[in-house]
Amino acid sequence: MADTKKTAGAFDIRNFIGMLLGLYGIILTLMGLFGDKELEKTGGVNANLWTGLVLLVVSAGFMTWARLRPTVVPDHVEPVTDDATRPAPRKKQRPKHGH
Numbered sequence: 001m002a003d004t005k006k007t008a009g010a011f012d013i014r015n016f017i018g019m020l021l022g023l024y025g026i027i028l029t030l031m032g033l034f035g036d037k038e039l040e041k042t043g044g045v046n047a048n049l050w051t052g053l054v055l056l057v058v059s060a061g062f063m064t065w066a067r068l069r070p071t072v073v074p075d076h077v078e079p080v081t082d083d084a085t086r087p088a089p090r091k092k093q094r095p096k097h098g099h
Helices: 013-034 047-068
Strands: none
Touching: 013 047
C-alpha cells in the first residue's frame, strides 16, 4: 500500500480567503480602471486601483501558500470521548439491552 497523504485541497481555509480577496481585488481594480476615480477625495491617488492590485497580490500569496504547504488530513482520528468540560452537546447514552 502506498503511503499517500490526503490534503484539505479546495477545503483549505487559505483557498477560501484567497478567492474572496481575489474577487474583491478584481472588483476594485476594475472600478479603479473604469469607474469614477474621485482623485480629489484621496489626494490624487487612485485608491480603488491600488487597493485592488494589493488585494490581488495578497490573494495570489494565499493561494500559493496553500499549494506549496498543503494541510495534511490524518488518516485516522480518535473519537472524542464524552467530557463534561467540552462545550459541545453531550453524547446520548445508548440503552443497555442486558438480560
